Amino acid sequence: MSFAIRIHKTGGPEVLHWEEVAVGDPAPGQARVRHAAVGLNFIDTYHRSGLYPLPLPSGLGLEGAGVVEAVGEGVSDLRVGDRVAYAGGPVGAYSQQRCLPADRLLKLPERIGFDTAAAMMLQGLTSAYLLRRTCRVQAGDTVLIHAAAGGVGLIACQWAAALGATVIGTVSNEEKAALAHAHGCAHVIRYDREDVAVRVREITGGEGVAVVYDGVGRDTFMASLDSLRPLGMMVSFGNASGPVPPVDLLLLSQKGSLFLTRPTLAHYTARRADLEALGNELFDVVADGRVKVEVHQRYALADAACAHRDLEARRTTGSTILVP
Numbered sequence: 001m002s003f004a005i006r007i008h009k010t011g012g013p014e015v016l017h018w019e020e021v022a023v024g025d026p027a028p029g030q031a032r033v034r035h036a037a038v039g040l041n042f043i044d045t046y047h048r049s050g051l052y053p054l055p056l057p058s059g060l061g062l063e064g065a066g067v068v069e070a071v072g073e074g075v076s077d078l079r080v081g082d083r084v085a086y087a088g089g090p091v092g093a094y095s096q097q098r099c100l101p102a103d104r105l106l107k108l109p110e111r112i113g114f115d116t117a118a119a120m121m122l123q124g125l126t127s128a129y130l131l132r133r134t135c136r137v138q139a140g141d142t143v144l145i146h147a148a149a150g151g152v153g154l155i156a157c158q159w160a161a162a163l164g165a166t167v168i169g170t171v172s173n174e175e176k177a178a179l180a181h182a183h184g185c186a187h188v189i190r191y192d193r194e195d196v197a198v199r200v201r202e203i204t205g206g207e208g209v210a211v212v213y214d215g216v217g218r219d220t221f222m223a224s225l226d227s228l229r230p231l232g233m234m235v236s237f238g239n240a241s242g243p244v245p246p247v248d249l250l251l252l253s254q255k256g257s258l259f260l261t262r263p264t265l266a267h268y269t270a271r272r273a274d275l276e277a278l279g280n281e282l283f284d285v286v287a288d289g290r291v292k293v294e295v296h297q298r299y300a301l302a303d304a305a306c307a308h309r310d311l312e313a314r315r316t317t318g319s320t321i322l323v324p
């Protein structure tokens with residue numbers, strides 16, 4: 001027997017329960033992993049609240065790192081004892097041990113520890129596909145990244161700067177502004193008190209940015225469109241402030257023949273080859289120091305409710321791990 005966080009109904013952090021669960025042996029194609037560290041992500045709060053519906057009862061969590069304890073029939077490229085990490089479905093990472101499809105696991109390079117892996121897999125693979133696939137950021141581009149001091153934010157800002165982009169980040173307080181500056185942002189906008197689009201126009205000499213990465217959603221969507229240059233790319237990839245209401249497509253024409261996409265990591269990593277390619281790009285930028293991944297908060301996995309409260313109240317910065 002082992003323990004996991006489970007939900008039986010959707011709601012606030014109080015619906016998270018620490019329960020004894022039976023894990024069993026891996027089915028064909030699966031591996032059983034003992035987690036050393038589990039990642040906390042904003043999407044976990046959407047699953048918990050019901051914004052992204054799950055069949056109930058359910059586990060929670062999409063990111064972990066640990067050691068392979070057993071492999072099921074037909075799994076040939078993993079062995080007991082391998083150090084692995086993953087990001088993505090099926091949900092259930094908030095657990096001490098779990099079985100999951102072996103083809104979702106990436107072997108961890110020796111130089112990347114479990115805590116770092118659990119802190120970076122989901123937010124790092126997301127940064128990888130956003131900056132390298134959805135829109136290929138080039139040296140000389142100016143990009144706007146919202147919630148720059150958050151989990152995705154600190155990784156994406158460093159990575160975009162390393163690609164040669166000028167990064168404008170948005171944050172809600174001075175401590176976060178300092179963090180954003182220290183992690184690749186050439187300019188930081190306090191979106192709690194400044195007009196984002198006006199500031200972006202000032203910074204870019206009236207031109208606007210090539211691309212906006214917007215994980216905040218409802219509160220920033222219109223300012224994001226207004227910050228783009230003609231033919232710019234609006235990447236709406238999250239709902240930290242709530243989901244974006246339906247959009248009038250004519251707006252895209254009026255504001256400069258803009259491109260708009262609403263991507264998700266699952267589609268960019270659905271094929272094993274794509275998962276491996278993005279994983280290798282992430283491991284490379286972390287290993288050579290272009291992107292530094294720091295664990296800013298650490299909670300016992302059994303206290304996941306506390307971690308959810310802090311994340312939703314904007315009290316966290318950077319990446320957070322849950323220790324099983």
Ligand SMILES: NC(=O)c1ccc[n+]([C@@H]2O[C@H](COP(=O)([O-])OP(=O)(O)OC[C@H]3O[C@@H](n4cnc5c(N)ncnc54)[C@H](OP(=O)(O)O)[C@@H]3O)[C@@H](O)[C@H]2O)c1
Nearest residue numbers: 041042147150151152171172215238239240241264265314
């Ligand atoms: N589509 C994908 O593939 C994908 C993958 C990963 C993550 N995401 C999305 O990316 C976003 C960031 O995820 P994360 O895990 O790295 O979280 P995070 O950025 O560490 O935390 C969310 C941040 O959003 C900002 N925020 C603005 N308005 C908010 C509000 N009303 N309530 C709470 N936070 C608010 C806060 O920063 P300030 O205090 O500075 O405003 C907060 O720290 C989320 O929307 C997530 O769903 C999408």
